[in-house]
Amino acid sequence: MEHNLEINEIKRKEDNQKENMNKILSICIPTFNRADSLNLLLESISKIDLDTRLRIEVCISDNHSRDHTKETVLKWKKVYQINYLRQMKNIGGSKNQVSVVGLATGKWVIIVGDDDTIDYENMRPLTNMLDQADVSKSIFINIDGKYDGLMSSRRSKKMLIETKLKI
Numbered sequence: 001m002e003h004n005l006e007i008n009e010i011k012r013k014e015d016n017q018k019e020n021m022n023k024i025l026s027i028c029i030p031t032f033n034r035a036d037s038l039n040l041l042l043e044s045i046s047k048i049d050l051d052t053r054l055r056i057e058v059c060i061s062d063n064h065s066r067d068h069t070k071e072t073v074l075k076w077k078k079v080y081q082i083n084y085l086r087q088m089k090n091i092g093g094s095k096n097q098v099s100v101v102g103l104a105t106g107k108w109v110i111i112v113g114d115d116d117t118i119d120y121e122n123m124r125p126l127t128n129m130l131d132q133a134d135v136s137k138s139i140f141i142n143i144d145g146k147y148d149g150l151m152s153s154r155r156s157k158k159m160l161i162e163t164k165l166k167i
Contacts, residue, residue, distance in 0.1 A: 023057045024127050026106030030096040031114035032063040035072045038114045042076040047120040053080060055127050061100035062086040063093070108133070 027045065031038050038060075045058060058080070062069050064087045073084050083103045087096065101109055108130050112118065 022055070023106035024055045024108060024130050025057075026101075026104030026109045027056060027058050027118070028097075028100040028104055028109055028111045029058065029060045029114055030063065030093065030100045030111065031060060031065065031069055032090070032093070032096065033065045033067050033069065034114045035065065035067045035069040038069060039072045039076075041112065041114060041117050042072070042082075044117040044120055046076065046079050048118070048123045049120075052124045052127055056123070057081065057083060057104070057106055059083040059100050059103035060085070061096050061103065063096040064088065064090045 029038070029041065042058070045053070045056075048056065060073055060082060062073070062085065070086060073082060076082060077084065085099065085103060087099070091099065097111060101111065
């Protein structure tokens with residue numbers, strides 16, 4: 001009986017890996033003690049149309065938060081798939097960013113701050129653009145005060161994101 005459980009667990013992991021191999025974009029979210037703003041971000045991701053959302057994975061690395069971050073993530077895991085890792089201790093912001101990218105299996109990766117939101121209406125055009133993009137090139141997302149429709153920050157109304165495709 002125990003052997004069958006192990007085989008089923010291995011099969012489930014293999015199925016998840018196959019499913020994730022088709023992801024065009026990994027939205028990587030490093031977080032620490034911002035459960036309420038993370039909740040708003042995860043809510044904005046839930047508004048992405050289903051066809052597009054199935055092509056995106058969400059990865060969260062929790063830097064050992066002491067608030068209700070874990071409960072927030074578990075709530076949204078019931079709505080859509082989230083790859084979640086809670087650090088055993090606080091490893092610092094930079095290492096947490098590296099850690100969350102390590103969870104990613106998508107063809108492209110975007111790191112989104114836990115206090116940002118996604119403009120869900122622009123995710124389909126973004127994923128369509130990424131389908132056509134050459135993976136040997138780079139996509140840069142720079143903060144320079146201009147709005148491109150991809151993301152907006154609640155931290156500052158003036159601080160908005162501009163997407164630049166270098167092909």
